[in-house]
Amino acid sequence: MGTAITFIPTATAPPANLSRSSVSQRCSSLSNSPILSLFRNPNFKTNRSSSQSLVSTPLRAKSSSVIGAANEAVDASSPGSIGANDLLIVGPGVLGKLVAEKWREDHPGCQIFGQTVTTDHHDELVKIGISPSLKGTKATHKFPFVVFSAPTSRSLDYPGDVREAASSWSGEGSFLFTSSSAPFDCNDNGPCDEDFPVVPIGRSPRTDVLLKAEKVVLESDGCVLRLAGLYISFMNLYVIYIHANKHHILNLIHYEDAASLLVAIMKKKLRGRIFLGCDNHPLSRQEVMALVNKSGKFTQKFEGFTGTNDPLGKKLNNAKTRKEIGWEPKYPSFAQFLGVSE
Known part of the structure; x- marks a missing residue:
């Protein structure tokens, strides 16, 4: 059985009706990704005020998991011994926990x-x-498998933190860093794959x-x-207008699929490579919200966008990664995840 993460609305009345102008002001900082708090970019912090303005009720996250028999807790800074399949996850959040679950399924006893x-x-x-440890704790052992999935938002020196994680890798199995599709130099809704040029250093x-x-x-x-924008659950909406360009392209991947791809790459024990994780079904913001409305999973209907000037996106395709790794997603598209036709 896998980890089930659900979002449970509490019994709170929705806020008073908002005017279009007030909604526009509250949503003006909405970034290209995520949108409507459904999607999470693994390396960039969601604007908290925007997220709160897009949900009708406060949410509390409830997580249940059956990962298998838990090993006796051991301080990661001084484990007794390190096995050939042992794994260190730097930043074990939602994605990291799913990676741990899937890794243990393939390597019981690790x-x-x-x-x-x-x-x-x-x-x-x-x-x-x-087995948890604090950042900065001096490790006495190196690990054959290391995953870095911590966000930039809590770091004063992100490349330095990644360098520290690299120093914990023994060089034997795999060291994998979860980045974002943001570095790809495309903002005209054009096609983009693993080989697309990246934004020059100094522009943004x-x-x-991320590039450093x-x-x-x-x-x-x-x-x-x-990784493309990550999503995992749903929230009820009360905002019916969003100040954003409806034509902006979003690229998505479910958290479970991101975790399974990450594990599949690690098992290949490759070196010095860049891969891409997405569902190969890019959608415009308008198309995303049409699917959300069609799903019937929300209490109110989304009615429209008010913005027109923000940048466009990119249409990601990771056919090269899929072929080399031998991986396919559990959720081939956002529409299939919702259980509706496109």
Whole structure:
């Protein structure tokens, strides 16, 4: 059985009606990805005020998991011994936990360690068989498999954090960094694959951070997985107008599929490569919301967009990654995830 993560609305009345202008002001900072809090970019923090303005009720996340018999908790900084399939996850959030689950399915009995910035979720990690440690704790062992899936938002030196993670890798199995599709230099809704040129360093601080971190990984002989917008659940909407360009293209991948692709790449034990994770079904914002309306999963209908000037996106295709890794997604499209036809 896998990890089930659901979002449960609490019994709170929706806010008073909003005018179109007030909605536009509250949503003016909506970024290209995510949209409507359905999608999460693995490396960029969602604007909290925008996310809150797009849901009708407060949400609390409830997670249940059967990952298998949890090993006795061991401090990742000083484990007794490291096995050939043991895994260190730097940033064991939603994606990292799913990776741990899928890795243990393929490697029963392995040890899985998780490095975090705070101790806030250490009890939860122990319960699901991940031995936690704090960032900055000096490790006495190196690990054959290392995954870096921590976001940029909690780091003062992101490339430096990636370099520290690389120093924990023994060089034997795989070191994999989860990046974003943001570095691809395409913003005209055009086609984009693994070989598409990237944004030059110096043009955008946002992409500079990721490209410098990727450089550290590749110089360490690790691999990079650039991911499209991640999604996993639904929230009820009360905003009926969004200040955004309806023609902007979004690229998506379900959290479970991102985790399964990550694990499949690690098992190949490749070196110095860049891969792409997406569902190969890019959609415009308008198409996404049409599918959301069609699904009937929301209490109110989305009615329209008010923005026109924000940049367009890109149409990702990862056929090359799929062929080399031998991977296909569980959810081939957002529409199929919703259970509706496109």
